Amino acid sequence: MHLERRAQTSRALQLAxxxxxxxxxxxxxxxxxxxxxxxxxxxxxxxxxxxxxxRFAWGxxxxxxxxxxxxxxxxxVAFRARLFNIGAEGQLYVGALAAVAVGxxxxxxxxxxxxWLLFPLMMVAAALAGALLLLGPxxxxxxxxxxxxxxxxLLNFIVLLFVSMMLDGPMKDPTAMGWPQxxxxxxxxxxxxxxxxxxxxxxxxxxLVLAVLLWALLKFTTTGFQIRxxxxxxxxxxxxxxxxxxxxxKVALLSGALAGLAGAIEVAGRTGYLTLDMSPGYGYSGIVxxxxxxxxxxxxxxxxxxxxxxxxxxDSMSRAVNVPTYxxxxxxxxxxxxxxxxxxxxxxxxxxxxxxxxxx
Amino acid sequence: xxxxxxxxxxxxxxxxxxxxxxxxLTLAQGEVLALLGENGAGKSTLVSILFGHYRADEGTVxxxxxxxxxxxxxxxxxxxxxxxxxxFTLADNLSxxxxxxxxxxxxxxxxxxxxxxxxxxVDTAQRFGLQVDPDARVAELSVGERxxxxxxKALVSVGQRKGARILILxxxxxxxxxxxxxxLFATLQQxxxxxxxxxxxxxxxxxxxRVSHRIAVLRGGKLVATLPAAEADKAMLAELMVGRRVEMPxxxxxxxxxxxxxxxxxxxxxxxxxxxxxxxxxxxxxxAGEIVAIAGVAGNGQQALAELLFGLxxxxxxxxxxxxxxxxxxxxxxxxxxxARIPEDRHAVGVVGDLPVWENAVLERFAxxxxxxxxxxxxxxxxxxxxxxxxxxxxxxxxxxxxxxxxRALSGxxxxxxxxxxxxxxxxxxxxxxIVADQPTWGLDIGAVAYVHRQLLDACAKGSAVLLISEDxxxxxxxxxxxxxxxxxxxxxxxxxxxxxxxxxxxxMTGEAVHAP
Numbered sequence: 001m002h003l004e005r006r007a008q009t010s011r012a013l014q015l016a017x018x019x020x021x022x023x024x025x026x027x028x029x030x031x032x033x034x035x036x037x038x039x040x041x042x043x044x045x046x047x048x049x050x051x052x053x054x055r056f057a058w059g060x061x062x063x064x065x066x067x068x069x070x071x072x073x074x075x076x077v078a079f080r081a082r083l084f085n086i087g088a089e090g091q092l093y094v095g096a097l098a099a100v101a102v103g104x105x106x107x108x109x110x111x112x113x114x115x116w117l118l119f120p121l122m123m124v125a126a127a128l129a130g131a132l133l134l135l136g137p138x139x140x141x142x143x144x145x146x147x148x149x150x151x152x153x154l155l156n157f158i159v160l161l162f163v164s165m166m167l168d169g170p171m172k173d174p175t176a177m178g179w180p181q182x183x184x185x186x187x188x189x190x191x192x193x194x195x196x197x198x199x200x201x202x203x204x205x206x207x208l209v210l211a212v213l214l215w216a217l218l219k220f221t222t223t224g225f226q227i228r229x230x231x232x233x234x235x236x237x238x239x240x241x242x243x244x245x246x247x248x249x250k251v252a253l254l255s256g257a258l259a260g261l262a263g264a265i266e267v268a269g270r271t272g273y274l275t276l277d278m279s280p281g282y283g284y285s286g287i288v289x290x291x292x293x294x295x296x297x298x299x300x301x302x303x304x305x306x307x308x309x310x311x312x313x314x315d316s317m318s319r320a321v322n323v324p325t326y327x328x329x330x331x332x333x334x335x336x337x338x339x340x341x342x343x344x345x346x347x348x349x350x351x352x353x354x355x356x357x358x359x360x
Numbered sequence: 361x362x363x364x365x366x367x368x369x370x371x372x373x374x375x376x377x378x379x380x381x382x383x384x385l386t387l388a389q390g391e392v393l394a395l396l397g398e399n400g401a402g403k404s405t406l407v408s409i410l411f412g413h414y415r416a417d418e419g420t421v422x423x424x425x426x427x428x429x430x431x432x433x434x435x436x437x438x439x440x441x442x443x444x445x446x447x448f449t450l451a452d453n454l455s456x457x458x459x460x461x462x463x464x465x466x467x468x469x470x471x472x473x474x475x476x477x478x479x480x481x482v483d484t485a486q487r488f489g490l491q492v493d494p495d496a497r498v499a500e501l502s503v504g505e506r507x508x509x510x511x512x513k514a515l516v517s518v519g520q521r522k523g524a525r526i527l528i529l530x531x532x533x534x535x536x537x538x539x540x541x542x543x544l545f546a547t548l549q550q551x552x553x554x555x556x557x558x559x560x561x562x563x564x565x566x567x568x569x570r571v572s573h574r575i576a577v578l579r580g581g582k583l584v585a586t587l588p589a590a591e592a593d594k595a596m597l598a599e600l601m602v603g604r605r606v607e608m609p610x611x612x613x614x615x616x617x618x619x620x621x622x623x624x625x626x627x628x629x630x631x632x633x634x635x636x637x638x639x640x641x642x643x644x645x646x647x648a649g650e651i652v653a654i655a656g657v658a659g660n661g662q663q664a665l666a667e668l669l670f671g672l673x674x675x676x677x678x679x680x681x682x683x684x685x686x687x688x689x690x691x692x693x694x695x696x697x698x699x700a701r702i703p704e705d706r707h708a709v710g711v712v713g714d715l716p717v718w719e720n721a722v723l724e725r726f727a728x729x730x731x732x733x734x735x736x737x738x739x740x741x742x743x744x745x746x747x748x749x750x751x752x753x754x755x756x757x758x759x760x761x762x763x764x765x766x767x768r769a770l771s772g773x774x775x776x777x778x779x780x781x782x783x784x785x786x787x788x789x790x791x792x793x794x795i796v797a798d799q800p801t802w803g804l805d806i807g808a809v810a811y812v813h814r815q816l817l818d819a820c821a822k823g824s825a826v827l828l829i830s831e832d833x834x835x836x837x838x839x840x841x842x843x844x845x846x847x848x849x850x851x852x853x854x855x856x857x858x859x860x861x862x863x864x865x866x867x868x869m870t871g872e873a874v875h876a877p
Binding site: 221222236240 | 670671672690691692695701703708709710711712713714715719723724726727732735736737739768
């Protein structure tokens with residue numbers, strides 16, 4: 001028995017693969033729900049209800065989806081070029097830190113600059129901080145062949161400790177009763193509400209616009225062509241005259257900037273100040289989301305909303321039927337694995353009793 | 361007399377494809393049977409059925425009158441069928457004896473039976489006249505010697521009780537120099553003299569005629585002819601193989617008119633990662649309207665030479681000029697200067713398999729004004745270009761999805777046509793200044809080979825300088841005006857083709873003549 005590549009994957013199969021994967025995921029997760037002693041049907045109904053079943057649920061889900069879209073895009077563009085950026089979590093935090101640093105200049109007053117100037121500055125600083133954080137690993141990869149998975153992953157821990165140091169030291173808000181948190185952004189620098197009586201902020205619009213822009217970049221531009229070609233076959237791309245190292249660096253800057261923006265938008269849209277528990281692993285979830293979306297920027301939006309809905313819904317289900325919220329992590333993880341297997345089967349077929357793949 | 365091997369009505373289908381269609385064959389003891397056919401003709405499938413890798417849909421296999429249970433490699437081994445694969449399956453860091461032991465011995469024995477194994481090895485080697493030192497490390501052996509070890513391994517490890525009786529060799533000369541091939545043919549004579557039956561798989565007509573007693577020709581899964589080698593000739597076999605007459609284009613002798621020098625290498629030296637020179641003081645001069653071929657066994661520096669002229673590698677010493685200019689080691693600069701490039705490995709280097717045909721058609725030039733504006737790809741123009749390339753260079757296999765077909769779905773020949781078209785159409789109707797073709801027909805079937813050869817000859821007639829790097833001496837003699845031989849990074853003088861004999865080239869390929877003044 002072995003796998004044989006399909007010459008072409010049909011549209012129907014491409015669409016069916018994620019649906020089958022989700023069905024399989026729910027089936028597997030239901031075993032755990034049963035084990036926790038809750039009725040499966042009711043638990044899933046509550047989960048879906050809690051994630052997507054009401055105005056409030058949608059508000060929470062979209063709020064949660066906003067940073068996930070951005071980190072998902074960061075992972076998707078990097079993975080397209082085979083730059084395995086596992087460091088979106090760290091890039092998100094340096095982005096947030098840069099945002100509160102710029103926004104909170106001069107004791108929170110920002111030198112009395114107009115918010116019209118200060119807000120873009122804040123976002124640029126965040127994007128730059130994220131981009132620069134990934135630049136090192138990208139250069140080390142393209143120049144020295146250092147594995148970027150290791151360097152970006154380890155940088156996450158360094159960044160978190162650095163942020164912790166800043167929040168406990170120079171950037172600590174003196175009025176926060178000793179809590180390690182930054183000075184809050186002035187109201188003019190915070191993002192407005194997108195939907196009344198919810199926490200959904202205009203950052204969602206920003207994330208959606210960036211998703212469309214990234215999709216167009218990959219599909220229509222020479223840069224996008226280079227990214228796809230280098231990711232699919234770096235040797236052939238180099239042969240055809242593409243600057244493979246420079247493409248890797250460009251992708252790194254783009255990916256890091258997106259993750260950095262995720263941090264800044266989260267601060268400006270939701271929390272208003274930076275704490276160390278701002279992100280429950282949005283950077284890592286971004287990887288899952290990118291894979292679920294098959295690295296397609298528009299798919300990232302859908303995948304981010306799906307994951308956010310599961311996370312939000314699991315919270316409310318857990319309160320109602322006493323299944324631990326960790327079920328959400330299980331569902332998201334299993335869905336990733338089954339998605340990967342489903343994609344594999346969409347691209348390959350299983351062949352029994354054959355060793356060689358060619359008849360000749 | 362019972363034949364050593366009898367295949368009766370073997371049919372194997374893969375979906376709608378009939379890979380073997382009611383094939384019946386016999387192999388006598390002491391006979392060399394050549395299995396001749398193009399890629400995809402069904403040779404490998406047939407052998408895989410024989411060896412138990414596949415199970416035939418219909419038909420039977422008998423070894424000395426005993427039916428062979430289908431789909432069991434172990435049964436094939438026990439019946440005395442040995443196989444030598446095209447690509448060696450030896451562990452370089454082990455000795456010859458260890459390699460023979462490997463995979464022969466049951467893994468659950470507490471001790472390895474080295475003494476018995478050594479005795480069996482020495483005994484078999486003596487019986488068949490295969491000279492090999494059992495304690496030599498495989499890494500230190502030449503390619504020809506390694507193949508001898510493979511054959512020995514097959515002979516020792518199969519049918520241990522009865523001994524090997526049938527040996528299958530899959531494209532055994534693909535990696536050998538002419539001299540090593542000669543010595544393999546001598547070995548085969550000794551094997552059959554001992555009563556072994558040999559199946560020799562090949563698509564090279566000369567050696568099939570030279571070595572076999574009978575020839576079975578497969579085409580499109582069918583056995584189209586079985587004939588004694590004495591009654592066959594090359595033209596007839598080629599026609600049987602392809603199903604129609606194939607005109608192999610040839611360079612007319614004296615067709616080259618001396619024209620302007622296009623590219624010059626003087627003392628070109630390139631060092632590998634370990635500091636050793638992979639290209640050592642190579643000098644060569646290429647002229648417009650002339651085909652120069654580089655002969656040699658793979659791995660003697662041809663790759664470095666090709667990469668130099670592809671613009672992918674830096675010179676460590678010496679001089680490289682294209683039309684009187686020193687060139688930077690940047691692929692785009694070489695393409696802009698009008699160099700058409702055909703890489704050796706079409707799958708890994710020539711195309712990006714996951715991208716569609718149209719994107720690969722403009723892979724080298726997507727950023728030029730013809731195909732992009734302000735950083736946005738002109739999809740219409742690019743697809744149009746790909747479509748005309750497909751039509752002009754007869755790229756097949758794109759019926760269903762057109763230019764959106766994923767490139768990896770193309771066959772090797774069609775992929776090569778795409779690469780050829782991409783390189784030759786780069787500058788409109790203008791012939792390229794220089795064409796660097798690294799093993800351009802490797803693994804292609806005769807029809808595609810003839811096509812590639814014709815394109816190279818046409819371009820040359822239009823004034824391109826052509827550098828052909830090849831391991832196939834037939835190809836070299838058919839096309840080249842001048843021939844140089846590469847060995848251990850050294851390049852011999854490029855002499856007119858008429859001044860070389862096959863023996864000279866064979867000697868030069870093993871380094872005998874290259875260093876002589």
